[in-house]
Amino acid sequence: MKLKTYFVDLVSERVGGETLACSDDFFAEMENLLKPGRSIFIDHKYTERGKWMDGWESRRSYGRANGREFDWCIIKLGINGVIRGFDIDTNYFRGNAPQTVSVEACVSNEHPNADTVWQIVLAESKVDAHSQNIFEITNPQTWTHVRLNMFPDGGIARFRVYGEADVNWDNFVEGELIDLASIKNGAKALLVSDMFFSDKNNLIMPGRGKDMGDGWETKRRRDPGPDWSIVKLAAQGSVEKVIVDTCHFKGNYPDTFKLEGLCSDSDDFDASNAKLAWQTIIPQTKLHAHREHLFINEITAAKTQHFTHVKLSIYPDGGISRLRVLGKRK
Structure with a gap:
């Protein structure tokens, strides 16, 4: 199924999607995840922290021994709705892509916190470097936030959450x-x-x-x-x-x-x-x-x-x- 053809991107910054928090974005900011289009690469462009990358990139965690088993990013959906699929794009992350990813979701009227109950909508799955990794989802529930997890660390260029709006007509x-x-x-x-x-x-x-x-x-x-x-x-x-x-x-x-x-x-x-x-x-x-x-x-x-x-x-x-x-x- 072509997700982009039949569904809308619920986390697009154009419809109000917002990155709220992440475990680490030392090399490249989490906000890049929701930018329009696919990422770009500029050869020889560096920042004081390292190579400039158009995506979300964490520092090397060195696994559980360093206290960070994986990296995560919490995102507010711009449109509350039913999730039908993900596009987890590692474009230009060739030697620094994560090994696997998972996605959790929740329903919350406020920013998620330590007491938030997250439910797995995409179990830990392998991703390829420098690729659009497409996952179809069959969960029928409506969600307000998602948490993108990458194991153990690395970089993801863009994140799309395709689905259908669930409108509260009482508003x-x-x-x-x-x-x-x-x-x-x-x-x-x-x-x-x-x-x-x-x-x-x-x-x-x-x-x-x-x-x-x-x-x-x-x-x-x-x-x-x-x-x-x-x-x-x-x-x-x-x-x-x-x-x-x-x-x-x-x-x-x-x-x-x-x-x-x-x-x-x-x-x-x-x-x-x-x-x-x-x-x-x-x-x-x-x-x-x-x-x-x-x-x-x-x-x-x-x-x-x-x-x-x-x-x-x-x-x-x-x-x-x-x-x-x-x-x-x-």
């Missing part, structure tokens, strides 16, 4: 408009026609895009298009307010867009999606460069109608920074 008041297309609320970008320049999930990330790479951008088409993206909403609901943001897209924003929706019990979309009974929510409408577009009166779907999925079509191609679909849960 919303009755009648509140909810961004049903927000990754933080459990939405998922399921399928796109093209994501040559950037990832499909950028479209539903929190905040405004920081640059042109922080959006969804397709390559240039040589036909009328459109390109499209299908998003599973966080919950079945109405569509009462839509924001389409072309922030940073100045010479490559789409000329027009259309938003459609449907109700489906399945997330199994493929190229045949064009044959589905998509209903128009906003008809084909003009867009402008580097602008946050607000649509309320343009919505043709009744407030009493409910959708589980939306399809954003852009004509003929281009880049959209963010999509917000605000409505009420059914």
